[in-house]
Amino acid sequence: xxxxxxxxxxxxxxxxxxxxxxxxxxxxxxxxxxxxxxxxxxxxxxxxxxxxxxxxxxxxxxxxxxxxxxxxxxxxxxxxxxxxxxxxxxxxxxxxxxxxxxxxxxxxxxxxxxxxxxxxxxxxxxxxxxxxxxxxxxxxxxxxxxxxxxxxxxxxxxxxxxxxxxxxxxxxxxxxxxxxxxxxxxxxxxxxxxxxxxxxxxxxxxxxxxxxxxxxxxxxxxxxxxxxxxxxxxxxxxxxxxxxxxxxxxxxxxxxxxxxxxxxxxxxxxxxxxxxxxxxxxxxxxxxxxxxxxxxxxxxxxxxxxxxxxxxxxxxxxxxxxxxxxxxxxxxxxxxxxxxxxxxxxxxxxxxxxxxxxxxxxxxxxxxxxxxxxxxxxxxxxxxxxxxxxxxxxxxxxxxxxxxxxxxxxxxxxxxxxxxxxxxxxxxxxxxxxxxxxxxxxxxxxxxxxxxxxxxxxxxxxxxxxxxx
Amino acid sequence: xxxxxxxxxxxxxxxxxxxxxxxxxxxxxxxxxxxxxxxxxxxxxxxxxxxxxxxxxxxxxxxxxxxxxxxxxxxxxxxxxxxxxxxxxxxxxxxxxxxxxxxxxxxxxxxxxxxxxxxxxxxxxxxxxxxxxxxxxxxxxxxxxxxxxxxxxxxxxxxxxxxxxxxxxxxxxxxxxxxxxxxxxxxxxxxxxxxxxxxxxxxxxxxxxxxxxxxxxxxxxxxxxxxxxxxxxxxxxxxxxxxxxxxxxxxxxxxxxxxxxxxxxxxxxxxxxxxxxxxxxxxxxxxxxxxxxxxxxxxxxxxxxxxxxxxxxxxxxxxxxxxxxxxxxxxxxxxxxxxxxxxxxxxxxxxxxxxxxxxxxxxxxxxxxxxxxxxxxxxxxxxxxxxxxxxxxxxxxxxxxxxxxxxxxxxxxxxxxxxxxxxxxxxxxxxxxxxxxxxxxxxxxxxxxxxxxxxxxxxxxxxxxxxxxxxx
Numbered sequence: 001x002x003x004x005x006x007x008x009x010x011x012x013x014x015x016x017x018x019x020x021x022x023x024x025x026x027x028x029x030x031x032x033x034x035x036x037x038x039x040x041x042x043x044x045x046x047x048x049x050x051x052x053x054x055x056x057x058x059x060x061x062x063x064x065x066x067x068x069x070x071x072x073x074x075x076x077x078x079x080x081x082x083x084x085x086x087x088x089x090x091x092x093x094x095x096x097x098x099x100x101x102x103x104x105x106x107x108x109x110x111x112x113x114x115x116x117x118x119x120x121x122x123x124x125x126x127x128x129x130x131x132x133x134x135x136x137x138x139x140x141x142x143x144x145x146x147x148x149x150x151x152x153x154x155x156x157x158x159x160x161x162x163x164x165x166x167x168x169x170x171x172x173x174x175x176x177x178x179x180x181x182x183x184x185x186x187x188x189x190x191x192x193x194x195x196x197x198x199x200x201x202x203x204x205x206x207x208x209x210x211x212x213x214x215x216x217x218x219x220x221x222x223x224x225x226x227x228x229x230x231x232x233x234x235x236x237x238x239x240x241x242x243x244x245x246x247x248x249x250x251x252x253x254x255x256x257x258x259x260x261x262x263x264x265x266x267x268x269x270x271x272x273x274x275x276x277x278x279x280x281x282x283x284x285x286x287x288x289x290x291x292x293x294x295x296x297x298x299x300x301x302x303x304x305x306x307x308x309x310x311x312x313x314x315x316x317x318x319x320x321x322x323x324x325x326x327x328x329x330x331x332x333x334x335x336x337x338x339x340x341x342x343x344x345x346x347x348x349x350x351x352x353x354x355x356x357x358x359x360x361x362x363x364x365x366x367x368x369x370x371x372x373x374x375x376x377x378x379x380x381x382x383x384x385x386x387x388x389x390x391x392x393x394x395x396x397x398x399x400x401x402x403x404x405x406x407x408x409x410x411x412x413x414x415x416x417x418x419x420x421x422x423x424x425x426x427x428x429x430x431x432x433x434x435x436x437x438x439x440x441x442x443x444x445x446x447x448x449x450x451x452x453x454x455x456x457x458x459x460x461x462x463x464x465x466x467x468x469x
Numbered sequence: 470x471x472x473x474x475x476x477x478x479x480x481x482x483x484x485x486x487x488x489x490x491x492x493x494x495x496x497x498x499x500x501x502x503x504x505x506x507x508x509x510x511x512x513x514x515x516x517x518x519x520x521x522x523x524x525x526x527x528x529x530x531x532x533x534x535x536x537x538x539x540x541x542x543x544x545x546x547x548x549x550x551x552x553x554x555x556x557x558x559x560x561x562x563x564x565x566x567x568x569x570x571x572x573x574x575x576x577x578x579x580x581x582x583x584x585x586x587x588x589x590x591x592x593x594x595x596x597x598x599x600x601x602x603x604x605x606x607x608x609x610x611x612x613x614x615x616x617x618x619x620x621x622x623x624x625x626x627x628x629x630x631x632x633x634x635x636x637x638x639x640x641x642x643x644x645x646x647x648x649x650x651x652x653x654x655x656x657x658x659x660x661x662x663x664x665x666x667x668x669x670x671x672x673x674x675x676x677x678x679x680x681x682x683x684x685x686x687x688x689x690x691x692x693x694x695x696x697x698x699x700x701x702x703x704x705x706x707x708x709x710x711x712x713x714x715x716x717x718x719x720x721x722x723x724x725x726x727x728x729x730x731x732x733x734x735x736x737x738x739x740x741x742x743x744x745x746x747x748x749x750x751x752x753x754x755x756x757x758x759x760x761x762x763x764x765x766x767x768x769x770x771x772x773x774x775x776x777x778x779x780x781x782x783x784x785x786x787x788x789x790x791x792x793x794x795x796x797x798x799x800x801x802x803x804x805x806x807x808x809x810x811x812x813x814x815x816x817x818x819x820x821x822x823x824x825x826x827x828x829x830x831x832x833x834x835x836x837x838x839x840x841x842x843x844x845x846x847x848x849x850x851x852x853x854x855x856x857x858x859x860x861x862x863x864x865x866x867x868x869x870x871x872x873x874x875x876x877x878x879x880x881x882x883x884x885x886x887x888x889x890x891x892x893x894x895x896x897x898x899x900x901x902x903x904x905x906x907x908x909x910x911x912x913x914x915x916x917x918x919x920x921x922x923x924x925x926x927x928x929x930x931x932x933x934x935x936x937x938x939x940x941x
Contacts, residue, residue, distance in 0.1 A: 065515045078514065085508050087515060182752075184515040190751035219517050220753050299751055302549050305558020306512045310617070322615060326551055349549070349746035358748055 002029035005147035005464050009204040012056045012150050024051040027099050034102065034148045037468075041124050043133075043143040046070050047102035055097035058208075059149035061140050062103035063110060064195070065184035066090050069100070073186040074118040075108045077333025078313045087184020088219065089153060089195050089212045096211045101149050104139030108335045109304065110160050110188040112136050113407035116398055117337045124394070125168060127432055127465040131391040134164030134407070140198045141168035145465060151199040151208050155185060157192045158292050159386075159411025162423040165198055166386035166435020169425040169463050171452065172198045173205045174411075176442045177418040178223050180209075181216030187303040189296035190221075192415055200463045202424060202452040206231050209445060230446045232453035238273035240451055241379045242266070246278055247285035248384035248410050248437075255389045257429025262385045265426035265436045268458050269383075269451075279375055279382070281413060284368045288413035291368070293405060294348050294361040295416075301345030304338060340401065369417040376441040381451055384410055386423040386435030414439040422448040425461045433461075470714075471678040474706045475686070476635035476671060480648060482531075482627045482658045483595060483666040484524050489623035490594040491518030491561060498598070498621035499664065510623035512556035517752045520545075524625035525568070526767075527657040528592045529758055531627060532569025533768050534651055535587045539758050543568040543591075545750040550743065553617045554596040562628075564747045567591035568758065574651075576635075576644055577780035579789050585644055586632030597622030621665075627658075633672065633683065638702035642695045645669060646793065649695075650775040654799065662693055673702055674719070675709045685719045689735070693728035701726060701735070778802050785815045794823050800834035801826075807838025813845055821845050829861040836864045843870035850929040851878055852919060878927040882934060885918070885926060889934055892917045903939050911935060 002021060015021050021029075031047065038044050045062045046069060060066065063073040065083040067090075072078040086094065093100075107117035115123040115138030123138045125131040126146035133142040137154030141164040144152050154161040156174035165172025173196045180195045187193060197208035210229035215222045244266065249259070270276050309315035309329030316328035334342070348357035375382060387407060397404040414421050419439055426436040436455070440448045462469075489496055492509035509516040529539055546564035572587030598621045603613030629648065635641050649667060652658040660667040674686035689705060692698040701724075709719050724735035758764065775796055782792040782802055795801045801822055808818040826833060826841070844859045847870070851859075855877045862868060892914060893900055903910045911932070918931045 063515075065513075071514070073514070081514070083508075083513065083515070085513070182515075183517050186514040187752075218519060220519055221751075298748060302547050302559050302746070302748070305549060305551065306514070306556060308551065308553075308558065310553055311511055311556060312513065322553060323551075346746065349748055351744045351746075354746075354748070 002026060004029050004033045004150070005468060007147070007150060008200050009056045009150040009207060010201065016054070016056065023054045023057075023099060027051045027057045027101065030057055030101050030149055033146070037126075037146050038148060040129055041126060041142050041146055041148075042121055043104055043123050043139045043146065043148055044102045045072060045074065045105050045120055045139070048100045051099045053094065053097035053099040055099065056150055057101045058093055058098040059101045059104050059140060059143050059152040060090065061106050061137050061152070061154045063106060063155060063186035064090055064103075064153060065186070066100065066103065069103065071103065071186065072119070073109045074106045074120055075307075075333065075335070075338070076119040076314055077307045077329070078186075079119075081313045083184070085184065088181035088216045090184065092212050093153075098211070104137070104143050104152060106139055107136035107337065109186065109300070109338050110136040110155055110157055110193075111300070111337045111341055113159070113163055113404055114392070114394075114397065115139060115164070116394060117335060119335050122394060125391045126468060127169060128391065128467070131393055131432070132167070134167030134387065134391065136160040136164070137172070137198065138164045138168075141165050141170050141172065144168070144170045144198050144200060145463065146468065147464070151197060151204050153195055153208070153212070154198045155193055155195045156415065157189050157194075157296060158415055159408035161196045161198060162411045162421050162435065162437060163387045163407060165423040166425070166433065166437075167391040169433030169461070169465065170198055170200055171202050171205050171425070171456070172196065172423050173209055173445065173448070174415065174421045175209060175213065175445060176420040178221050179213045179225055179443070179445070181212075181219040181222050183216055183218035189299040190303060191299060192292075192296060202422070202449055202456050203231055205422070206445075206449045226443050227446065230449065232449040234450055235454050235457050236273045237269055237451060237454050240274040240381065240447075242269060242274050242276050242451075243279040243375055243379035243382045244276060245281040245285070245375070245382055245384060247281050248382070248413070251285065251388060251409060253388045253406060253409070254385055255429065258385045258387070258389060258434050261427035261429055261434035262383070262436055265455060265459060266383060269455060272454055272458055274451075277379070279379065281371055281375065283364075284371050284413035284417070285409070287364045288368060288416050289405065289409050291361040291364045292408075292412045292416060293344070294357050295365065297341040297345035298348045298358045299345065300338070301342045301349065304334070304342055307333060309333075337401075365416050368413060372414060372417040372419055373441070380440065380447055381444070382414075382439040384437050384439075386411060386437040390429050390432035390434060410437060418442060420445050420448060422452045424452045424456055424459075425463060426455070426459055427461065431466065472675045472710045472713075473636055473678040474638075474702075475633045475674045475676060475683060476638075476641050476702065477633040478631045478635065478641060478644065478669055478671055480629045480645070480667070480669040482629065482652050482660055484527055484625040484627060484657050485659055485666070486521055486523050486527070486625055488521060490521050490524055490592070490625040491623055494623065496624050498624060500620055502618040502620060505620040506622070510556070511619055512558075518561060518750070520753060520756070521625055522761075524592060525756060525758070526762060527655070528568050528590065528627050529762060529764070530655055530767055530771070531652060531657060532572065532590050533764070534655060534771055534774055535569065535572040535574055535590060535629070537569035537572030537587055537590060539764055540566060540568055540570065541757070541759060542566060543756040543758065545753045546747045547750050549746040552596075552599075553615060554599045554622065556597065556619065556622065560594060560596065561750055561753075562593035563591035566755075568756065574647070574774070575776050575780060576640060576647065577776060577783050578640065578643060579783070582780055583634070583636070583640060585634045588630040588632050590627055590629045593626050593628060595621050595624040595626040638699040638706065641671060641702055642699040643793075645695045645698065647775050647779065650797070654772065654775060669698070671698060671702055673705045673709070675706055675713065685721050687719065687721065688723045689726065690723060691726045691728050697726075697731050700731070773799070775799075785809065787815055787819050791819045791823060795819060798833060800832070804833040804836065804838045804841070808842045808845065811839055811842035813842055817845070825860050829857070831860065831864045837868060840868055840870045844874070847874055850927070852924045852926070852928060854924045878925055882930065885922075885930060885934060888918055888921050889931070889938060892921065893938060900939065911939075914939075
């Protein structure tokens with residue numbers, strides 16, 4: 001019997017390599033864990049029985065297209081839709097021999113921060129099933145935290161990898177925009193969406209990032225990595241300059257328990273040799289969230305126009321002309337949050353409003369990038385809490401979209417700047433995991449891995465949820 | 470009051486690239502329905518566009534041919550609207566940063582050359598084709614079902630917009646003709662209206678002559694030939710003038726012509742204020758033509774434009790009709806010019822190329838014009854049959870007019886004299902009459918000799934010999 005709760009992907013690769021278990025036995029062990037614990041958590045929307053590949057199995061957020069396997073983006077409008085092609089990241093995982101365990105739950109079209117917006121029911125946090133796992137990649141982070149998958153792919157638009165990773169006590173990387181192909185990823189906001197790895201350790205994240213990253217001719221916005229992905233080894237942080245932006249660390253709504261754990265981690269970083277210094281990102285934090293909520297819904301309003309009931313997915317029944325077919329299909333198929341964002345975005349792009357809203361937000365986005373660039377002349381990395389709070393209770397924010405949107409206030413600014421960010425668990429507050437967000441300049445994933453790995457060693461965080469130990 | 474029309478054109482040209490604009494499906498709008506599709510052009514979730522580099526290059530070539538500036542940076546935008554022929558819910562097009570801007574082409578005509586400004590030429594993807602069944606005349610209104618064929622969806626499409634510089638229906642026709650020739654000669658499009666690879670809309674307004682105001686315009690759509698368009702524009706100009714002259718106002722509206730029934734009055738519709746919510750396509754990066762191409766090199770590869778050619782041919786003193794007919798093929802113009810340069814006057818040279826050369830299906834590109842000019846010069850001296858045969862044979866390898874005519878005609882007096890003598894002796898009465906002054910009878914004798922020689926006798930020699938023999 002293989003115990004999946006503690007097994008990292010790297011360790012799993014080791015047991016496979018040594019022939020201690022077969023790929024299908026390993027896959028079977030995770031499938032058994034899913035059967036055992038997923039009825040409570042609902043991290044998976046679809047599970048896969050066939051074992052394709054000789055490597056460490058993996059789970060995909062259900063907006064990653066998988067040929068012949070239902071891909072819904074957790075939306076009723078795509079219920080039953082089976083892609084005829086694989087997303088590039090799925091192809092790369094296949095080529096690396098990683099068998100698929102299943103497709104994980106998310107907020108519908110990745111719109112949300114709790115996975116409660118799923119069209120197929122929420123996912124629960126393995127640390128406390130009364131609480132959310134965060135979102136929108138909550139299915140993937142819950143699956144990794146509960147030992148239902150050694151690693152998983154998520155996607156991050158405003159914080160959808162980093163924030164649920166923090167709330168579930170796992171490691172998540174939001175890569176530099178353009179380093180991972182979006183081909184085959186059900187689009188939410190094209191200029192922000194980025195696929196990234198979720199795992200129990202930083203090294204696992206680096207291994208998975210190595211597999212999925214790099215230029216893809218099918219995605220014109222991708223580039224070749226300027227240097228190859230290094231597996232982090234170092235256990236110190238000597239010479240590393242870490243900036244601590246005041247606005248990201250003292251923002252309103254950051255829980256005291258969260259601040260304490262982050263401060264403790266930064267103290268540890270100092271002991272490991274890092275130089276820690278306060279700094280400031282005034283405009284990025286003030287304007288990040290409002291600009292995000294103009295740009296992301298605008299792009300979403302256009303990206304979601306293809307769901308019209310004509311070619312695939314849900315199609316409303318009944319008579320009527322094509323307009324009525326569209327209207328009824330979309331009314332029945334989309335949940336409240338996509339509808340809200342389609343309306344917001346349609347409004348923001350309308351004639352007469354474009355310059356004031358979308359156009360202005362893009363200009364501010366440039367300012368945000370410049371502000372980050374300026375800090376990275378002085379610092380190698382920036383640090384802050386990933387989420388202002390630990391995991392909140394199911395239903396706590398569903399009636400208040402603005403409160404839900406504020407869950408991403410700390411992750412959005414660097415996302416808007418196209419910068420990579422890593423969230424690592426750094427302690428517990430009220431028995432729930434706290435995430436430390438490390439942000440680097442574009443293409444600084446190796447530096448993020450190095451710092452994350454050294455801190456992870458020093459912190460000694462136990463990623464197995466207490467109630468499952 | 471005297472009025473003038475203000476006309477602008479918007480032309481769509483499908484590029485005949487091997488593959489579609491944003492996916493690698495073969496371009497083949499007329500193949501069996503929905504056989505030229507893939508997840509990208511069917512807008513499956515998660516698919517992304519990858520631009521067709523050849524289509525971009527061809528658009529730049531066209532822009533250069535139309536005298537446009539090529540943008541430093543061009544951007545694709547999304548044009549958002551719902552319709553079944555638009556599977557993504559947006560068309561990838563260009564908006565405020567098109568590939569080609571500020572061009573202009575000369576439009577030669579009988580009264581000189583008019584300069585027609587080109588506002589812009591941009592690249593976009595064509596829509597799919599919808600077919601409405603169960604209703605009248607294939608219109609959506611009253612249809613019981615709509616079918617979509619996605620083969621055409623995603624075909625590269627260039628949109629060319631002119632400045633409102635065109636003043637007459639005839640100019641519009643001529644401009645369309647020249648533009649069509651330009652894209653065909655660039656080899657970038659078939660530009661066949663019946664196949665839909667060339668389509669255009671016309672904006673028409675009128676104003677008092679000499680004024681520079683721009684009055685309310687109407688848009689004319691669905692005209693399926695240039696001649697049809699010219700007549701439609703003509704009628705629309707008259708209609709607008711009549712409205713103003715009776716004190717009325719022209720409404721801004723669209724006139725949808727029935728492409729199959731020219732005589733049918735166009736359907737009118739109010740112009741709906743559509744909000745396309747344009748924004749830069751985030752799935753694509755801006756195009757930087759100067760980084761990818763040498764514009765000088767592309768410019769250097771341009772051949773002479775049909776407009777410049779037409780201007781030259783008109784300047785040679787031809788009628789517009791003949792000039793346009795010659796201009797339809799660059800090789801015809803060169804042939805015409807070679808023949809003219811060999812000393813034949815312009816009009817007979819043009820008539821020769823347009824009638825004789827064309828009638829004998831001689832490829833003007835494969836024929837030696839100087840030799841043809843020699844044949845033409847001999848026209849009156851040789852039998853009609855020999856002339857025709859010479860023209861027909863002129864495209865064959867190593868054709869020499871002199872050698873051919875020598876071979877085909879009997880000019881040898883030792884062969885001709887016995888024939889002539891026999892005819893004169895058989896027609897003594899006519900000989901008498903001729904000698905008595907009826908010189909018109911010469912033709913009779915020539916005809917007899919030609920019949921006797923089955924048309925092979927060289928008429929010039931026959932004439933000379935007959936005159937000589939009749940004198941004595």
